[in-house]
Structure formats: structure tokens, C-alpha cells
Amino acid sequence: xxxxxxxxxxxxxxxxxxxxxxxxxxxxxxxxxxxxxxxxxxxxxxxxxxxxxxxxxxxxxxxxxxxxxxxxxxxxxxxxxxxxxxxxxxxxxxxxxxxxxxxxxxxxxxxxxxxxxxxxxxxxxxxxxxxxxxxxxxxxxxxxxx
Amino acid sequence: xxxxxxxxxxxxxxxxxxxxxxxxxxxxxxxxxxxxxxxxxxxxxxxxxxxxxxxxxxxxxxxxxxxxxxxxxxxxxxxxxxxxxxxxxxxxxxxxxxxxxxxxxxxxxxxxxxxxxxxxxxxxxxxxxxxxxxxxxxxxxxxxxxxxxxxxxxxxxxxxxxxxxxxxxxxxxxxx
Numbered sequence: 001x002x003x004x005x006x007x008x009x010x011x012x013x014x015x016x017x018x019x020x021x022x023x024x025x026x027x028x029x030x031x032x033x034x035x036x037x038x039x040x041x042x043x044x045x046x047x048x049x050x051x052x053x054x055x056x057x058x059x060x061x062x063x064x065x066x067x068x069x070x071x072x073x074x075x076x077x078x079x080x081x082x083x084x085x086x087x088x089x090x091x092x093x094x095x096x097x098x099x100x101x102x103x104x105x106x107x108x109x110x111x112x113x114x115x116x117x118x119x120x121x122x123x124x125x126x127x128x129x130x131x132x133x134x135x136x137x138x139x140x141x142x143x144x145x146x
Numbered sequence: 147x148x149x150x151x152x153x154x155x156x157x158x159x160x161x162x163x164x165x166x167x168x169x170x171x172x173x174x175x176x177x178x179x180x181x182x183x184x185x186x187x188x189x190x191x192x193x194x195x196x197x198x199x200x201x202x203x204x205x206x207x208x209x210x211x212x213x214x215x216x217x218x219x220x221x222x223x224x225x226x227x228x229x230x231x232x233x234x235x236x237x238x239x240x241x242x243x244x245x246x247x248x249x250x251x252x253x254x255x256x257x258x259x260x261x262x263x264x265x266x267x268x269x270x271x272x273x274x275x276x277x278x279x280x281x282x283x284x285x286x287x288x289x290x291x292x293x294x295x296x297x298x299x300x301x302x303x304x305x306x307x308x309x310x311x312x313x314x315x316x317x318x319x320x321x322x
Contacts, residue, residue, distance in 0.1 A: 026199070031280040034195035036288065038299075042203040049210065070311075077304050080297060099290060103279030112279040115289045118296070125300050129307045130207065137211065140314040 003056040012054040019047040027123035031112040037119040041126025048131045052138060062135055069132045076125035083117060151191050158184040170221045175212045179205065196284045 003009065026033075027040030052062070084096050091100035104111035161180030168174035182205035189198040271287050280286035288296055 031282055031285045031289075033282060034284070035199050036196065036282075036285050039196070039199040039203060042200070042207060046203060046207055049207065053210070070307075073304060073307060077300055080300060084293065084297065096294075099278065106276065106279055107281050111281075112286070115278065115280050115285060118289045118293070119285070122296065122300060126303065129303045132307050133310050134211065136310055136314050137214070 004054050008054050012050055016047045016050050019050065020044055023047065023123075023127070027119055028116065029109070030119040030123075031115045032107065032109070037122030038126055040119075041123040042130055044123065044127040045130035045134075048127075049134050052134065062139060066132065066135055066139065069128045069135070073125055073128035073132060076121050076128065079121045080118065080125070083114060083121065087114070147191055151188060154184045154188050154191070158188075171216050171223055172213070172221055174223075175209065175216060179209055182208075196282075 023040045023043035023046075025040075026035035026043060027037055030036035030040065052058070087100055088096050099113040099115070101113035103113050106112075110116075158181045161177050161184065165174040165177040165181075168177060182201065186198050186202045186205070189195075189201060271291060272283065274291075278286035278290035280290065
């Protein structure tokens with residue numbers, strides 16, 4: 001896959017970290033402002049997609065990254081179930097997904113108990129999933145051409 | 147506000163009609179973008195910023211992937227010939243119109259007016275949001291009351307990725 005011109009590459013170098021940071025902000029403030037794990041995860045994935053589209057030559061490195069992304073995605077799903085299981089074990093009500101951590105003050109960043117943790121895990125999972133699909137579409141197309 | 151909503155909906159209908167009848171697939175995909183971004187503005191007019199954020203990002207990523215697919219395959223649409231006569235199509239259209247009219251006539255009588263959520267669970271969610279401790283009501287519902295649904299959605303995404311990798315991979319991972 002060919003990359004793009006130097007103008008696109010330089011602009012991508014400036015823009016992509018800002019997009020990634022904005023995705024992290026959306027995920028971390030999901031319990032206070034609009035957004036959350038799903039939206040922030042897709043925004044983070046779009047930063048990676050922008051990099052892949054602009055610099056096409058890094059494709060050979062991406063073949064190694066792909067298994068790492070699959071590991072990240074599977075681990076995020078596992079972490080989600082483990083957090084739900086902690087609610088089952090540690091809370092007094094013995095309910096799956098029980099929100100057992102101290103709720104704190106509504107409106108503060110460290111509040112709402114387990115909801116920020118679940119946001120972060122779902123954001124990781126969505127980011128890894130969308131990036132894996134895009135990398136699979138790009139990498140395996142090159143295998144067909146060979 | 148409602149007049150803007152009606153304008154957006156009419157624009158979306160025209161965009162989808164054009165994407166059905168476009169000559170090549172690239173203009174069809176781009177005019178389909180009218181539907182997606184019109185939906186974003188409709189969500190903003192209906193004061194649902196959570197949905198608007200998700201929709202705008204998903205629309206951009208989908209548009210990129212679909213344009214990449216079209217650039218790699220073909221821009222021409224396959225010609226399809228009609229399999230049945232015109233009379234059968236008209237009959238099916240008439241039957242569906244009657245069925246939908248009767249169904250909506252029955253359903254809309256038992257609903258409250260548009261925008262007034264009178265269902266029992268909706269009032270319970272809006273009153274019980276302080277129990278979750280989340281300032282954002284939508285996140286409080288999605289990760290608090292409906293965490294099982296979120297687990298199901300994440301599992302659906304995981305399954306989709308597994309399916310894509312299984313179908314697209316040609317060589318085995320270990321043995322070449």
C-alpha cells in the first residue's frame with residue numbers, strides 16, 4: 001500500500017496525537033460529559049486509521065502489531081467479565097455488575113464507582129476491534145496481490 | 147425546531163433515493179453520507195449529544211472503509227433483470243401498505259405523544275440516576291442499570307472481529 005504526499009504526512013503527524021488525546025478525554029470523562037467507552041474507542045481507532053492511510057509503508061510492522069491488538073481486545077472482554085465478577089464476590093448484595101466502590105460526589109472526576117473503569121475497558125476493546133478490522137482489510141488485501 | 151427536523155428528514159429521504167438510483171457506486175456511497183450526517187444533525191436537534199458523537203465517528207470510519215472497498219473492486223453496478231412480472235410487485239406493495247397501515251393504526255392509539263416518555267422503566271431510570279453516582283444519565287443507564295446489555299454489545303463486536311479475521315485470512319498463522 002502506497003503512502004500519501006509529504007503534506008498529508010506532516011499534517012497527520014500534528015493531528016493524530018490530538019485526535020488520540022481527545023478520544024482518551026471522551027473515555028475518561030464518559031460519566032460526566034456526553035460520550036463514553038464506545039464513542040471514545042472509535043475516536044482513538046480513527047487516529048490509528050489516519051496514520052495507516054497516510055504512511056502506507058509501515059504495513060510490514062503492522063503484521064506484528066495485529067496479534068498484539070487481538071490480545072488487547074480479548075483481554076478487555078475478559079477484564080469486563082472479571083470486573084462484573086468482583087461485583088458478584090465483594091459486594092454485599094451479591095449481584096453481577098454490582099457497583100460496590102464508593103460513589104463519591106456527583107460531578108467529580110473520581111466518582112460513580114465502577115463506571116469509569118468499565119468505560120476505560122470498553123474503550124480499549126472498541127479501539128482494538130475497529131483497528132483490527134481495518135488492519136485485516138489492508139494487510140490481507142496485500143496477501144492476495146502477492 | 148420541528149421545522150428544521152422535517153427539513154433534515156426530507157433531505158435524508160432525497161439522499162437515500164439518489165443513492166439507490168446513482169450511476170456509479172462511488173456517488174451512491176457519498177450520497178449515502180447525506181443520510182448519516184443528516185441523522186447527526188437530527189440527533190443534535192433532538193438533544194441527544196451522546197448518540198450524535200457515536201454517529202458522526204462511525205459514519206466517518208464507515209465512509210472511509212466503503213470508499214476503500216470501491217476503489218479496490220469496481221465502480222460499476224451489476225445489471226439485474228426483473229424476475230417477476232410488474233403485477234406481482236404491485237400486489238406485494240399493496241399488501242405491505244395495507245398491513246403497515248393497520249399495524250400503525252393499532253399501535254399509535256396506545257402510545258403517548260412523541261417526546262413524552264411515559265413508560266414505567268424510563269421514569270424509574272431518570273429518578274434513580276443518583277444511585278449510580280454518574281452525572282451523565284446515558285452512561286449511568288448503559289453501564290449501571292443495563293450493564294448486561296453492554297457486555298452483550300462488546301461480545302457482538304468481538305465476534306464480528308473474529309469473523310472478519312477468519313474469513314479474510316488466507317494463509318494459516320503458523321504453518322505457511
